[in-house]
Amino acid sequence: MNKALNSPKITVLMPAYNAEQFITAAVSSILAQEFSNFKLVILDDGSNDRTPEILASFARLDDRITIYTNLSKTGILAARDKLLSYVDTEYFAWMDADDISTPDRLRKQIDFLDNNAHIDIVASSWSILGTDDKTIPYSDPEEIKAAMLVSNPFHNPVMMVRTASIQDLPFNYKDCGVKSASDFAFVTFIKYRCLFSTLSDVLYFYRVHPNQESTANSRVQRDSLKLLMCRQFEDHGVSIPPEIRELIRTFPDEKTTIEQANEIGKVYTKMIVTNRDGRWYKEQFLKKHLGISYKRICSQHGLKGLRLFIKHFGTTEVLKGKKFGFSFLADCFKE
Numbered sequence: 001m002n003k004a005l006n007s008p009k010i011t012v013l014m015p016a017y018n019a020e021q022f023i024t025a026a027v028s029s030i031l032a033q034e035f036s037n038f039k040l041v042i043l044d045d046g047s048n049d050r051t052p053e054i055l056a057s058f059a060r061l062d063d064r065i066t067i068y069t070n071l072s073k074t075g076i077l078a079a080r081d082k083l084l085s086y087v088d089t090e091y092f093a094w095m096d097a098d099d100i101s102t103p104d105r106l107r108k109q110i111d112f113l114d115n116n117a118h119i120d121i122v123a124s125s126w127s128i129l130g131t132d133d134k135t136i137p138y139s140d141p142e143e144i145k146a147a148m149l150v151s152n153p154f155h156n157p158v159m160m161v162r163t164a165s166i167q168d169l170p171f172n173y174k175d176c177g178v179k180s181a182s183d184f185a186f187v188t189f190i191k192y193r194c195l196f197s198t199l200s201d202v203l204y205f206y207r208v209h210p211n212q213e214s215t216a217n218s219r220v221q222r223d224s225l226k227l228l229m230c231r232q233f234e235d236h237g238v239s240i241p242p243e244i245r246e247l248i249r250t251f252p253d254e255k256t257t258i259e260q261a262n263e264i265g266k267v268y269t270k271m272i273v274t275n276r277d278g279r280w281y282k283e284q285f286l287k288k289h290l291g292i293s294y295k296r297i298c299s300q301h302g303l304k305g306l307r308l309f310i311k312h313f314g315t316t317e318v319l320k321g322k323k324f325g326f327s328f329l330a331d332c333f334k335e
Contacts, residue, residue: 008039008064010091010106010160015043015079019097020050022207027058027065029100035107040065041086042097046073051097077173077182084173093160098207100129105203109160112199120165120194121187123158124203137198144196146285148188149232149271150249150293152225154196156183158204165194177231178224188228192280222251236278238271250297258304261297265312268294291317299331306332 012030016023030040044052044067052069059065068082084092091113095101105124112122125136137153138144147153169190176185187196229248230240240248244263247256256264268290275281291313298305306329309318318329 008037008089010035010038010093010110011087011089012038012040012093012095012106013043013080013083013087014040014095014097015045015076015083016047016051016055016097017045017073017076017079018047018049018051020047020054022098023051023054025100026095026097027055029102030095031058031062031064032103033101033106034103035110036064038064038106039089040095041083042067043079043083044069045075045079046070077176080173080182087163090163091160092163094157096157096206099157100205100207102201102203102205104201106160108199108201108203112197113160113162116197118195119197120162120190121196122160122199123154123196124199124201126155126158126204126206127202129205129207134202136200139198139200140285141195141197142282143285143288144198145191146281147289148184148191149281149286150229150289152181152184152187154183154187154198155204155206156186157206159183159187166190169193178227180221181224181228184225184228188232225249233267233271236271236274236280238267238274240267247297249293255300256297258301258308261301261305261308264297265294265308269312287313287317288320291320295328299328302332302334 014026019026027040027042030038042055042065044055046069055067059067066086068086070079074082091110093106093109109122109124113119116122119141123137125134127134135155138147144153171186171189173182173185176182176189178185223246226246226248230245233240233248241263244260244267247254247260247264248267250256271290272283272286275283275286294309294313298309301308306318309328
């Protein structure tokens with residue numbers, strides 16, 4: 001038996017529901033960590049498959065594991081709140097029951113937080129299992145904060161959190177106002193109170209399959225993301241007309257009319273102007289990320305879209321932004 005250490009430095013939190021297909025790999029990836037001074041707390045949310053017996057077998061072999069069980073399903077939001085109530089260590093990290101952490105994940109994230117006392121949350125790059133895709137989030141804390149207005153720069157389980165930084169914040173998942181995208185609800189709630197950073201190393205492998213929450217509830221998740229984005233604008237006194245609330249950030253399969261695109265441009269530029277008084281964001285990052293989002297919208301409208309972008313953002317912003325400069329012009333001339 002692997003004897004538990006007296007004072008674990010970190011708690012790894014894992015919600016699980018009917019996860020028999022993948023949970024062995026997920027738990028094994030945590031037990032294989034190079035950094036061993038952790039506890040793994042798993043909440044089985046009323047599973048009716050073999051998840052409970054798989055977890056019980058792991059717990060018998062390693063006393064760093066604690067299993068809690070709900071008699072019936074309460075849902076992911078309530079499960080996350082319950083798991084957070086068990087944290088009593090310096091740091092905590094999330095782990096999904098269908099994903100895999102690399103063996104050096106905990107060590108590298110703990111080393112970073114130990115050596116950067118001003119950072120409250122550190123994430124990492126991640127990859128989708130079975131692909132060569134690699135997602136590298138932004139590393140500058142100020143850029144991360146600005147990017148959240150129109151994107152979710154983190155995948156929830158890649159985050160490690162300094163517990164003391166959020167202990168007194170009045171946040172809980174169940175009352176966050178959305179049915180999905182709870183990770184984005186969390187980071188947008190704390191983004192003015194905490195500093196984020198990321199590591200460029202891929203420390204997490206995300207599994208895509210039909211039964212996961214983000215796949216099964218993709219429409220609900222998308223709507224939740226947009227609601228949270230709208231809230232951020234409105235928190236700064238920038239109102240969003242009802243007819244474009246669902247288009248404040250577009251996805252590849254979503255189209256706008258030229259009139260809607262113009263209204264979105266007005267909202268984005270008002271945010272930039274309002275920020276000059278509020279100073280919530282560095283203007284260079286605010287313009288960059290609103291500009292990237294607006295290029296996606298304007299590129300649907302060809303040369304009219306290009307003129308619209310210049311109207312709201314100016315000519316100097318046209319070629320700025322990773323992958324969104326010359327490709328934006330090319331898309332506009334294709335239409």
